[in-house]
Amino acid sequence: METPDYVTPLETGYKDDYHNAPHFNTRGDPTKRAFTYLVLGSSKFIAASAARVLILKLIYTMSASADVLAKGSVEVELGSIPLGESATIKWRGKPVFIRHRTPDEITLAAKDDQAELRDPQLDSERSVKPEWLVLLGVCTHLGCVPIANAGDYHGWFCPCHGSHYDVSGRIRKGPAPLNLEVPTYSFIEDDTKLLLGGETQR
Amino acid sequence: MRLIKKPLFNIVNNHLIDYPTPINIHYAWNFGFLSAMCLIIQIVTGIFLAMHYTPHVDLAFISVEHIMRDVNFGWLLRYIHANGASMFFIVVYIHIFRGLYYGSYAAPRQFVWVIGVIILLLMIITAFIGYVLPWGQMSLWGATVITNLVSAVPLVGDSIVAWLWGGFSVDNATLNRFFSLHYLLPFVIAAASLVHLAALHQEGSGNPLGIDASSDKVPMYPYFIVKDLLGIVAFIIFFSFFVYFSPNLLGHPDNYIEANPMVTPAHIVPEWYFLPFYAILRSIPHKLGGVICMIFAIVVLALLPWIHSTEIRSSRFRPIYRGLYWSMAACCLILGWIGGMPVEDPYIIIGQIASVYYFLYFLVILPLLGSLEKFLLSYKIN
Ligand code: HEM
């Protein structure tokens, strides 16, 4: 082993004996460096992954909790909604519009399939049974609740920034980019009830 | 007097007692001190409000009513806190406009200015979140519209919004985390304010002449502490007018209706201090573009020390800038007015012109003005 070279006291910047004692100033044994770097490098890696786990877990705690997710489905009695009326049901903290459409409305909706649409979709794609239109009552612009039977297209009108939706809940005018969303739902108990959430069955 | 020279205590001495202050600073320089007082008022009233407030969707609204009706002097506590937020913004906006007029953003005080803009951003978030806590109709729908802005982010926007809410809509999880953050952020602001002050005292305060003042300074105490206290008295009189005589003037009546996720109020307006930014958001006919412009309207302030082009700080010696400065002040007032109006003509077009002018002023006019001034200064008649 070669003789260790010493750093002159001036270079350390300290004047006391401890910092200037020979053991403090030796450059160390170069043959041991690989091992030192291995230990240092892997410790840094472990520390970094611990930090990563900590941050990720903290972020995850803020996502929807199990009880919130569990409120996923709701049953609605359809008999209580007369023809031409709509009901607003609370589902996952949001309003859902269930509209019992008249034959006139269904014809109008089908006719509007031909109109110029911002988010093109056929009325038939938006309902399982044409007489029941089920929509999430959340404006696709910034989330307000649109008002029923209002606006230029006989559908819904959002008062917040003026979006107009047609009888099929499709966006026709105003700042909203997309049609009112159709949630997943299915008809149960001989079509007397509607189950919000779960899978859509056609 | 001995103790004050000891470590730790001498921080107070160096920054508030013996701090060398330019002799010529006038009342526009009171607003920094006033901002600090506003922060303290908000923190103290907030801590006492939190002793009676319940962050739960079923109880939040009732607990605020309980504060108003049952808690001893609860009405006073709440009215001070609610109006205190408005006062805080009035004071800080004046403080910022003081900086714009006297070139306080210019070297060597760039970092003081940037930290100031960060404090403004934190204040905006804190006040927005605080407004959600009473869980009235404006609380819920304001929160819904503003958090939905994030959904404009391409691809991941919707997932981020759901994460922010902790559910499918602004609901109990959201209210709870907002309360937690509303308690935390003011202390972050306090820390940022200390950094703001330390950065300022590193270089020394500016003054209305915009020139180096090192040759003419006096100690902060008694001269300017006394002057600041006089300012506080005037401020408290102004503040008290709102708290005691018109406590709901700056608020919105719909926030006395409990939040209802099934019905949106006909007009959603944010608190008055957000109106100029809200106007910019609504003037851009594109969801993501609007959000970007609104955020950039604040961030552009932070760029000012690097995009302005003059070596003269104070407007006293910049006649052209002085005129433009007032046009900017008018522009902000117009934007504030538009922000409270429905989205129809002629408000849409006025808002769009004002928004364009706002950015033109900071991004084009100010960077070019310096060269014009330099040319005019060296221009010799004959
Ligand atoms: C930067 C300082 C602060 C600002 C700008 C601010 C702003 C606001 C605003 C605008 C409201 C809504 C007032 C209303 O209409 O009722 C509010 C409510 C509230 N704040 Fe703060 N706040 C600040 C600091 C604090 C602190 C430090 C606490 C301590 C926990 C606090 C606790 C509360 C509570 C409990 C409420 C709900 C009660 C109520 O609505 O009156 N605030 N805050």
Ligand code: FES
């Ligand atoms: S939220 Fe419906 S138009 Fe903006």
